[in-house]
Amino acid sequence: MTSLEKPNLGTSSVRWRWPSIHPEGYKFAIIAAVISLAFFIFVAEWLGWIGAAITVWILAFFRDPVRTTPKDGRMIVAPADGLVTMIATVAPPRELVGEGALAADPVTRVSIFMSVFDVHINRSPIAGTIARVVYISGKFLNADLDKASEENERQHILVEGQDGMRIGFTQIAGLVARRIVPFVKPGDIIAGGQRVGLIRFGSRVDVYLPAGTAPTVLLGQRTIAGETVLAVAGRDERIDGIAQ
Structure with missing residues (x-):
């Protein structure tokens, strides 16, 4: 086990520390x-x-805290800190569809809204190779609106895992956000939970789950980028929860 790997049993030298600034x-x-x-x-x-x-x-x-990501090829982790505001069945964006990319069939989309108080560093949902990065200029509507996924400034990223699983996700600029800053480019090999970019000053990230995969998060739940498990590939069991 390397110095960066963390066990899920026992004690270690883990201590709270001030997050670094990007x-x-x-x-x-x-x-x-x-x-x-x-x-x-x-x-x-x-x-x-x-x-x-x-x-x-x-x-x-611009704080950039350290995150601990589970090493399991089936797990799809949250790419953003924030609030799960929408879970819907939709067709993936056309920029993520095609040969060597996602199918055009409807899949589950999980939308995570980031307020100006959240960490805005975005991370990869899985380990793999960056297959596509597509930037699209657009409006700056409230990122919490459904139509923001089609009208706002946005950047689509497609990651292909070693097992062939493909995950598409979209960084969407919001009402205050004015720039999406990428850290990766097509061909880059990345780890699950690795930093892939940031969106300045309030925004949203949409994740398109593989067919036959249900989310393990609920509307109103808060996610932690690189740590919260959004779904387990191939597991189609819906869950319920309670706000309290």
Whole structure:
């Protein structure tokens, strides 16, 4: 077992720690800090404190915590932190359909909404090879709306596992989001739960499960990217739950 692998029994050196900040966030934090300092010196102290609070929020927005992903080729993990707001049976996007990609038949789509308070680093649902990355410009509607999957700025990613299982997922920009930042390109070999990109300032991720696979999450449930198991490939047993 390598130093990065974690057992599911016993004790280890696991300790809570402050999450690191993704480099993408530093430039925004520096700009906010400079403006805050200018407010303190030249304008009004209360504006400076507001700017300081915004600076701290920006650093929190771009936090990049370590995640522990189960190593099981059947498990499909959540690509995003957030709230499961939609589970529907739909046809996959045409950009993810075709030879060597997904079939056009309807499958289960799980939509995860990320608020401005969630971690916005997105991760791969499975290990495999990046088969497609398709960026589409579009609108910036509320990402919680169903039509956002077809009208908003978005980026489709297709991952093919070693066993041939293909998982498509879509990063969708939201009302506040203005840029999708990719970390991968076609041909890259990635691990399950590996970072694949981020969406700046509020957004959504849709995951298209394989045929004959039911989600193991529920509407209203919160997911943790790279850790929460969205589904187990080939398991078509629906589950119920309770909000409490």
